[in-house]
Amino acid sequence: MILNSHNRRKFFSISATLLAAACGFSEIALAQAYPSKQITFVVPFPPGGTSDAMGRLVAQELSKTLGQSVIVENRGGANGNIGAAAAARSKPDGYTLVLSGIGSHAINAGTYKNMSFDPVTDFTHITSIASGPNAIAVHPDFLARTLQELIDLARKEPGKHNYASSGTGSSSNMAMELFKQKAGLKIDHISYRGGAPAMTDVLGGQVPILITNADAILPHVKSGKLRILAVTGSERNVLYPDTPTIAEAGYPDVVAVSWTGLSAPAGLPSDIVKRLQEETAKAVKGPVRQRLEALGLTPGGVSSQDFTKFVSGEVAKWKAVAQSAGITAE
Amino acid sequence: MTRIASPKDFWAGILYAGFGLAALWLGRHYPIGSTGRMGPGYFPLALGALMMLLGLASLVRSFLVAGSPVGIVAWKALALIIGANCLFAWLLPRAGAVIALTALILASGAASRQFHLGWRNLAIALGLTLACVLVFIKGLGVPMPILGSAFGF
Amino acid sequence: MEILGNLGLGLVTAGSLSNLLYCFLGVFLGTAIGVLPGLGPTATIAMLLPVTFGLPSESALIMLAGIYYGAQYGGSTTAILVNLPGESSSVVTALDGYQMARQGKAGRALATAAIGSFFAGTVSTILVALFAPPLAELALRFGPAEYFSLMVLGLVASIVLANGSLLHAIAMIVLGLLLGMVGSDVNSGTARYTLGLPELEDGIGFVIVAMGAFALGEIISNLEDESGRSVMLEKVTGLMPTREDWARIWAPILRGTALGSLLGILPGGGAMLASFAAYSLEKKVSRTPEAFGKGAIEGVAGPESANNAGAQTSFIPMLTLGIPSNPVMALMIGAMVIQGIQPGPSVMSEQPKLFWGIIVSMWLGNLMLLVLNLPLIGLWVRMIRVPYHYLFPAILVFCTIGVFSLNNTTFDVYLMGLFGLLGYVFRKLDCEPAPMLLGFILGPMMEEYLRRALLISKGDLTIFIARPISAVMLVLVLLLLLTVLAPTVRRKREEAFQEVG
Structure with a gap:
């Protein structure tokens, strides 16, 4: 039963895609149909941690608002590099998304000698999810x-x-x-x-x-x-309203937040970026907000341009820290 | 040359010494540090050296103490089982789970002397494949493609 | 009397119809995935995590816990029937359990495992209910120095695991330790022995080594000589332990329960040692140590009880401190976080329904497992009478799917093939894989703790004897080494004299 109905659905969606391609539909027409099949959301960590929870919370909301199931695929290993590399290599069609984060998309670029991907240019950074x-x-x-x-x-x-x-x-x-x-x-x-x-x-x-x-x-x-x-945030945290930031103690440059975001392989069509950015922003500012705040996290949802700028800034910042601290991973 | 009294000890010794040497060679650039502040090379290189010594001990013993022969090696089963396993890994992303699993079952099954490619075995292989697809991919959500990239997915 | 009120609250929570159902669902699923080789509780819980979002927190955790200890039960079934340990804990169960199965005693081995597990589960659940907070405090006394000494003790004890020559036992342990070095080093982040492959940076998965060395190796060597081959050599004799069996297993069950409960409390890898330690202990105290490895029922009863006791008490650091002692616990903490519960000491006071509900459900779940598993034994025993040429491709299928599901990558499947080749070679050379697996588990932890202890003490080696718990364990190591080595040395000398004479 399950197999039948599923296969039938799949068959229809496949034929629709083929038909669209055959008739030479423009990119826009395809994107209007987006998403027409299941979306894979690569979480580059094993299940169970905060990053995984982030990914799953967002995936759950996106499944509802996009009308297609968003399946979390855990591809853990090498501080997030394996999953991120796999995502970078896939097609920028909006059906492979990746949970970007401070490790795989910023720090690792400074600590690993041979990275198989560039955290900025190999990705379309869609929006931020949360930071803490x-x-x-x-x-x-x-x-x-x-x-x-x-x-x-x-x-x-x-x-x-x-x-x-x-x-x-x-x-x-x-x-x-x-x-x-x-x-x-x-x-x-x-x-x-x-x-x-x-x-x-x-x-x-x-x-x-x-x-x-x-x-x-x-x-x-x-x-x-x-x-x-x-x-270590730029402002005090909701969980600890009485605890000062390091910046307050006289070191304004010491601001470090762990962040996660939604990204996809480089070259994602701009209308899909827009759609995903809007839906994700709605999710993290709406239904998911309370859960994020209970963890002391600040919801994201910034524009794709701002997020991309933020990511390149993070890469440069941590590269400098890693170099002067002499931290290398390989 | 002295005769090898215990072939099993001899080959085990070669294997141990080989692993030990490999560990020492591959780890030759790892910083050793000191006992108080061990570097990443300290532990593995110590183990590599110990492994080599144990290998040598086994080699020496193989010339002194009598032991049993290695016995027959099931080359066909070895090749087919390991081969079927790798075939599955190779086929899975390309052809998908249905073909990869069927190939795995038939290729490994061929390692048995009781195996013959008939409709009955084919049916069993397909049945098992289908059951696995239902339970693991549909039921538990293991992210394996049912049909692989060769089919245009 | 407070405890009665608390247990009452737990009983009301766990005893509600829906929670009983989730508990049953959990243990049933757990048994199923435990029986299926390769597919472990970690992967299953990870896949089911999204399902639990919609459930009340008690139901979600009761079910997840059920999957965890249910899988421990189920794992021993496959270990006994087809020599396939899917979990580190069932490696030693396979040693004697599989031999029993080949002698037609599969039913008795399975029943012993189930009964021992149930007893251990009951006792350790009571321990958790009564002493969780003080035991957690005790666990915090274990620092890197103590853990290092514990690991050394475990390694020395594991020499006892092997049946053959001492040289090979030690060599295989060292080989396991070496294989454990693959991956990035915790202290410096240096990638070691990864051959430039990013997939190896987090080390080789235990399941990959176990499946390859045990399952694949076993299948190939079974195919060497197929004349009339099936897993079972003898006719099945009884499905339940005989009166004589009972006399042999009650003491191992008690010892295993005590040892497992103690080790399970330690979040830094204690539970993993439980079954190995229990096996070594049984072999050491046995009057017939030579029977071990050839189907000694004590070698099933002790480790299985220890394993289940450890599985239950490893909930202590998770529930009282929010500290996960294994990946499954980490997942459960993840489930709590998603439910909006911050795991830690406050769970007990702020979420008494959840805390006591889980504890009571653990006992109920163990009861369900016993009721579920005893009747299944007949079915399992019949299953392994399926002709081997039908059985082994199926085993292979489950292994490959299970190994793939670890990280969702085919790289691990190739790697399992490599270990299968090695496993067969070891088998041909009488090198036993069990000590290697123990070395493999302990190696990385041992190095990590050793280096961490020395970093903390700023290089002062006396830290290992200055700390009392650590010192006691090192004394035990010395004593154990003496008892292991002394008979061998004596025998060697006797042999030498005979040769001369």
Whole structure:
């Protein structure tokens, strides 16, 4: 039954496409029919993380508003590079989309020696989905109670203290390196496989300082098992209205947010870009907004031009940080 | 030349030593660091060296202690099973799951002496293929193309 | 008395008709995917995640949890019947379970696994209900130094896994450790042994190695000599454990439950060690260690209980601290986040219905699994009587689809072919793959913890003996090494004397 009805639908859509092509329909006519079949949304991470959740939330909304199912395909590996590379190689017909992010489309360009794709020119960047800051937190027994105290302590005892991050070349690692460079601090990096094990060791007092996604530590900050010192966004975060930004503490250049966006292979027809940008913006400002804000994330939805400009800015910014911190992935 | 007393130990030794050498060679540029601050090369190179030593030990033992012969090698089964597996991987994106699975079943089945290409086996292969498409692709949503790129998708 | 109220709340939540249904759906699906080789709970839960968006949070998590421990049950079925461990935990079950199956004792092996799992599941669920928060605190005492010592202990204990020569056992462990090095290094991000292939940067998947070395290798070597070949050599003798079996399995079940419950609490890889540790323990305390690997029922009972106990207690760090101990737990945390629940210590106080509902559902789910699985044993046993030339292509089909679904790439299928070739070669040379798989699992973790411990201590090696838990484990390592090596050395000397004489 399922097979039959599905196949029939598929058959019709295929014949419609063939017919359209045969009659020499213009690009516009095709796009008006867009989407005429299932859309694959490549999420370049294994399922379960925040990025995956982002992708799925948006896919769910787009399925509703586009009238075609948007299927999430997890293509994890190499910090998002595998999925992003696969997406870059596919046809720019609007049926392959990719969840772009700070790793695969900004940091990796600075940390990996041989990237198989260019994060800016190989993609059509459609719109931003959400962004959120990292947070610097410490074990409650640690001496520093404020960011300034942490700075003073690290200056007094350079190289004595350690910080845990969710991995070499992760957005949290890069944010901390940026802060260290601007503030002239020497704090050693202890790298983990993801945010959860890093948090575990800081909770257990094995490492005193933690930098990770701001939302992940909320329950532990509430219960007093971690003390949050600062967030890395340009403004304070809704989850921690009393916690200052690093910028407020006197380092206005230290702004680092983890972001995700919607992108497609380069050369996506402009009307499809427009359609997807509008629908995604509606979704993140509408039905998905509450869920994003519960995670301390700021909804995106900017124009394609602005998002493209933002991505190239991020690539340049993190390349500089990676070079001066000597971080390479390969 | 001394006779090899235990062929199994001999070949195992070659294999171990080969892996050890490969690990040392491929890892020759990895920074070693120091015991207190290990680089990415410390652990793998230590293991590579240990692997090589164990291989040598097995080689030495193969000349001293008697053991059993390797026995017959099922070359046909080996080639067909591994070949069928790779054929599936090659066909899947190109021809799609239906053809790739049918090919996998028939090619691997040919490794058995009881196999013969008749209507019955064909029917079983197609039935299993269909069941897999229904359960895995339709039911669980494994993203495999039912028909591959060769069909213009 | 508070606990009774809490359990009551949990019972009301988990006992509602719809939640019972979701629990059953979860364990049923879990069993099914566990039985199908290759397709693991991670892939299944990932695919079902969108379905759970529309459900109430309790129902969603009850179902996902059911898939997880249901798959642990189902995984042992395939390991026993066709020597195909789809999960790291069922590698050791395959060792003796498969031999039992070949001796016509498949039914008894499966029943032992089911009963042991149920007992372990019950005890560990009680543990979770009573002591989750203090146990989680205990888990936090484990830092990198403790984990490193634990891994060393695990490795030394795994030497016991092998039946053949000590040299080959050690060599295969080292080979596993080496294979585990493939991928990018956590500390520096350097890509090691990836041959320039980005697909290898996150390392080789466990399932790929296990499927290749066990399943493909086994199929090829079964085809060597086909005369009258089927998986089962003997006539089936009984589907339930005999009175004599019961006498042999109760103690291993108890020991396995205790060991598994303890190791499961540790989020940094403890649960993975549970079944290996239980097997080594059983072989060590057995009066007939030589029977292990040839169909000893203790070798099924101990590890299976440990495995299930560990699966249940690994919920402790997830529920109380929001710390995932494996990819499945990470997915469940993802499901919570999507539901708008921030996993962590607040779940217990802010979402008591969810917390206690899951705990009670775990016990109900285990009961359902027992009821579901015992009658199925007859069916399974009949299934492996299907002529082998029909069975093995089907096994191969499930393996390839399962391996493909790990990362949705055919690269992994090619890689499985390579490990199949290696697996067959090992088989021909009497090199056992089980110690290699353990080395493969432990290798990356061991290196990671060792280097992390030294980074934290700024290069001070005494950290491993200065910390008491770590020191105790290292003493155990020494003792174990002595008991493993001493008999061999003595035997060697005796052999030498005999040759001289």
